Amino acid sequence: MRMLVVVAIASFxxxxxxxxxxxxxxxxxxxxxxxxxxxxxxLVTNPNLDFVFSTIPQYQxxxxxxxxxxxxxxxxxxxxxxxxAETANWENFETYSSAGSTAVLSDIIGVRAIDAAxxxxxxxxxxxxxxxxxxxxDQLPIIGDITGTVDAGDAPGAPGSYLTSPDxxxxxIDYRLSPGLDTYTAGYYGINLVYTLAExx
Amino acid sequence: MLPLLIFLNSSMRPLVLTTILQxxxxxxxxxxxxxxxxxxxxxxxxxxxxxxxxxxGAILGNASEVAVESTVEWDLYVGTQTTTPxxxxxxxxxxxxxxxxIPVSIMSIRANSPGLTSQEGTFFTLQDIATPTFLIGTNGxxxxxxxxxxxxxxxxxxxxxxxHKFRISYRLTPGxxxxxxxxxxxxxxxxxxxx
Numbered sequence: 001m002r003m004l005v006v007v008a009i010a011s012f013x014x015x016x017x018x019x020x021x022x023x024x025x026x027x028x029x030x031x032x033x034x035x036x037x038x039x040x041x042x043l044v045t046n047p048n049l050d051f052v053f054s055t056i057p058q059y060q061x062x063x064x065x066x067x068x069x070x071x072x073x074x075x076x077x078x079x080x081x082x083x084x085a086e087t088a089n090w091e092n093f094e095t096y097s098s099a100g101s102t103a104v105l106s107d108i109i110g111v112r113a114i115d116a117a118x119x120x121x122x123x124x125x126x127x128x129x130x131x132x133x134x135x136x137x138d139q140l141p142i143i144g145d146i147t148g149t150v151d152a153g154d155a156p157g158a159p160g161s162y163l164t165s166p167d168x169x170x171x172x173i174d175y176r177l178s179p180g181l182d183t184y185t186a187g188y189y190g191i192n193l194v195y196t197l198a199e200x201x
Numbered sequence: 202m203l204p205l206l207i208f209l210n211s212s213m214r215p216l217v218l219t220t221i222l223q224x225x226x227x228x229x230x231x232x233x234x235x236x237x238x239x240x241x242x243x244x245x246x247x248x249x250x251x252x253x254x255x256x257x258g259a260i261l262g263n264a265s266e267v268a269v270e271s272t273v274e275w276d277l278y279v280g281t282q283t284t285t286p287x288x289x290x291x292x293x294x295x296x297x298x299x300x301x302x303i304p305v306s307i308m309s310i311r312a313n314s315p316g317l318t319s320q321e322g323t324f325f326t327l328q329d330i331a332t333p334t335f336l337i338g339t340n341g342x343x344x345x346x347x348x349x350x351x352x353x354x355x356x357x358x359x360x361x362x363x364x365h366k367f368r369i370s371y372r373l374t375p376g377x378x379x380x381x382x383x384x385x386x387x388x389x390x391x392x393x394x395x396x
Contacts, residue, residue, distance in 0.1 A: 024235065026391045027239045029387065030243060032384070033375075034248045034249065075377075077299060
C-alpha cells in the first residue's frame, strides 16, 4: 500500500511536469555579408585630344580647350581624385626641325577641373585664365589630398555616385597648352595624363 | 495488469487505476512535438562588389525553406542573433573608412507559406531576437486558426504543405555608408507552443 502511494505521488509529479509548456525549437540561418570597396572612375569623353600649333598667336597665347574631358566618379568609400603626367617629358614621335629642344616638359600643360559644387581644388575659383600647371609626374590633387598620405585637414569626396550626386561626383576638365614661341623643336609629341581615383586613407 | 487488479483488495483498486491513468497521460503528453527544420538554405552569402549592387541591393529569392511540425497550436517568430544585439558581427575589415557598426535592419526578409498564411507577406526589416517579428501568432494566447493568415493548427509539412512550410526571401541594401569588410549574423527562426 505504501509503495502504491509513493508511486501515485511520483506519477502526479511527472504528470505536472509533462503538462508544462513544450520547449521551443530554434533553427539558424547563417548570413555572411562581404562589402568590397568599389572605386569607379569613368572617362566619358574622347580620351584623345589634339592640340595643333600652327600660328604665332597660338604659340604666344597657348591653346585652350574647355570641357574637353568629363569624369564621373562612383565610390563606396571616401575618395581622392588626382591628375598627373605619366612622364615628366613629352614623347617625341617625329621631328620637323633640328632647331630647339625636343625635351618638352609636362609643365606646359595647364588644367582646370570644375564640379558644380565648387569642391575642386583646381577649379580656379571662377577667375579667368586660372590654370594649374603639372609638375613632372607629381600628382595634382583635384579632391582630397595626395593619394597615400593621411591628412587631418583633408576634405575627401564622400561615398556616392554621379547618378545621385552629380554636383560632387562629376567633373569637367579644361586644358591649356603653352609651349612658348622659341623653346622647343617643331615636331609631333604625345603625353598621357593619368586621372587617379583612390580611397582616402 | 487486469489479473493484478483482480487480486488487489477493493480499497487499493482506485489508487492503482488512478496511477495507471496518469502513466497513460504522461505517455500521451511526452509524445507531443514541436519541430522546426530548415530544409534549404541555412548558409547564405551576400557579396557586394559593384556600385549597382550597393545602390540597388541584392535579393536572394526563396533562398531558405522552413518546415514546421507540431502536435499543438504554435507560434513562429524570427529575429537576429549577434554578439552586439542589433548590429552585424565584424569578422574582417578591409578599410579604415566608413562605419563598421552596421545595423541588422539593412536586411529585410519575406517569409510566406504556399497557402499565404504568414502574417508578414511582404519584406520587413529584421530586428534582434529580443524583439522578434511574429510570422504566425503573437506573444499572447491566440485564437485557433485553421485557415488563412495566421494558421496555427497542429500539423506537419507532409500533410499540410500549404500551411506548415515557409519560404524565405532575403533582401540586403547596404548603401554607401558602411566600411568594406566581412560581416556575419544569424537569423533565428523559433517555433513555440501557443499558450
